[in-house]
Amino acid sequence: MKNEMKNCFDKIIREWQDCNNSLPKSLWIEEAEAFIYEGEPDIEGYVFWKPLEKI
Numbered sequence: 001m002k003n004e005m006k007n008c009f010d011k012i013i014r015e016w017q018d019c020n021n022s023l024p025k026s027l028w029i030e031e032a033e034a035f036i037y038e039g040e041p042d043i044e045g046y047v048f049w050k051p052l053e054k055i
Helices: 002-020
Strands: 025-027 046-049
Touching: none
Parallel strands: none
Antiparallel strands: 025 046
């Protein structure tokens, strides 16, 4: 299951980067672990995110 999730997220990121040349964006969720975000939220509250394995 862990490998399938990695493959799924790799595909999502690869396709997003092909179209947008960036990481995917998501609304900033204050309660979420900060390590998943890259950078700061934009003016509309969106921030780049990258799925990372929780250790």
